[in-house]
Amino acid sequence: MQIILVSRHLKAARTITIMPRHVLMVFAAFFILVLSSSALISWLSVHFRLPIVENLMLSLQQQESRKVHDYLSNNLQLMATRLGELQAKVLQLDSLGERLSGLAGDKPPTPAAKAKDAQGGPFLPAPLSTEALQQEINRLAAVVETKTDELSFLEARLLEKRVKDRLLPTTLPVKDAFFGSPFGYRQDPIAGLRAMHEGIDFIAPPGTPIVAAADGVIVSAEYHPEFGNMVDIDHGAGLTSRYAHMSRLDVETGRMVKGGERIGALGNTGRSTGPHLHFEVRMLGVAQNPALFLKQGQEFAQIKHR
Structure with missing residues (x-):
């Protein structure tokens, strides 16, 4: 690119040739200037604690803290809900297991009651941490899986018993004989x-x-x-x-x-x-x-x- 300069102060017109490297040098100088200015402003803001910048940083920290808090709260709520669902599922499986055991003729052994030491005092609920909640969820999930396997076994026993009862010749072949x-x-x-x-x-x-x-x-x-x-x-x-x-x-x-x-x-x-x-x-x-x-x-x- 060529630029021709014409002025009354100049005896003759001057021609300036702009090469691509000149354009790149101008852009590089501009970029360096912007970065230097930003770094200088940031250093001055932190060093002299300018109110505007300090308020902006505090606002950003509060927003980030609020996001983290909301995320943890939502996760804890979901985990607590899941824990409640698993506890209810365990109770349902226990009740169903007892009924199936009775139908199958297999009475589950009743564990001997263990004497407990005297205790008392006011009720002060202790909220579970995230790790404790996850451990309890994992434990109850394993209990549910075990109970499900036991019920599958009882179901098979019950089906076997029903089939066996139907195939055993237990009906009188002649009535009133x-x-x-x-x-x-x-x-x-x-x-x-x-x-x-x-x-x-x-x-x-x-x-x-x-x-x-x-x-x-x-x-x-x-x-x-x-x-x-x-x-x-x-x-x-x-x-x-x-x-x-x-x-x-x-x-x-x-x-x-x-x-x-x-x-x-x-x-x-x-x-x-x-x-x-x-x-x-x-x-x-x-x-x-x-x-x-x-x-x-x-x-x-x-x-x-x-």
């Missing part, structure tokens, strides 16, 4: 010799409804030369039940039945001397005493004895 031959050795009613009776007999009029003793799947519903019209039900885990000498079969093989559902009618078919139901319970093919299972139900007391 008389108790006949028990499980064990007896004199065979036809051969007259000592023989093993692998079930129990229920005596009732012909046509009396027969129901499944528990939930299961029909694995056999057919005529047997000795058992007559017979139904076998698989209850799972190797547990089966058998219903023999029926006059009619109301189910077919492969069908699922529920405990108390009708499967046929009482009769006198097969190797039998009169109308009755022969009821068996087997575990892995081995005959068990059905009375041990029926006694776990609420209907066993209804059995009539002659």
Whole structure:
């Protein structure tokens, strides 16, 4: 860039050439001047404690302190709220755990009460610090996690118990029946010799409804030369039940039945001397005493004895 200077005091026009380095030098000098002036004013303000600058610095400090205080207050309030929520959650989990334990049949052990020394005095609440609040929150969070695991275990136990109760043959297969031959050795009613009776007999009029003793799947519903019209039900885990000498079969093989559902009618078919139901319970093919299972139900007391 060239600048031409023309003046009456000059005999001839003068030309000034401005190079880019000259412009950079001017800007650098200006920047240095501004920084020097700012540093000088700051030094004078601090050294001589000028009121305007001192008030400005005090205002900035107060604003910063207020921001820090608000931040801490909000955090403490949030932490206190979280602490209260966790404490309420622990109480709810304790109450729910006790109810589930009762339903599952597992009573939680009651801790022995520990004698405390005599104490007293006025109540002077001691507010928790941020660190103490965080520690208490962490502790209660761990307690909640432990309680949740315990409740999950109780829930599984309760579900297992309910399934087990539904699959155990505890329902009387015949209502309003008389108790006949028990499980064990007896004199065979036809051969007259000592023989093993692998079930129990229920005596009732012909046509009396027969129901499944528990939930299961029909694995056999057919005529047997000795058992007559017979139904076998698989209850799972190797547990089966058998219903023999029926006059009619109301189910077919492969069908699922529920405990108390009708499967046929009482009769006198097969190797039998009169109308009755022969009821068996087997575990892995081995005959068990059905009375041990029926006694776990609420209907066993209804059995009539002659």
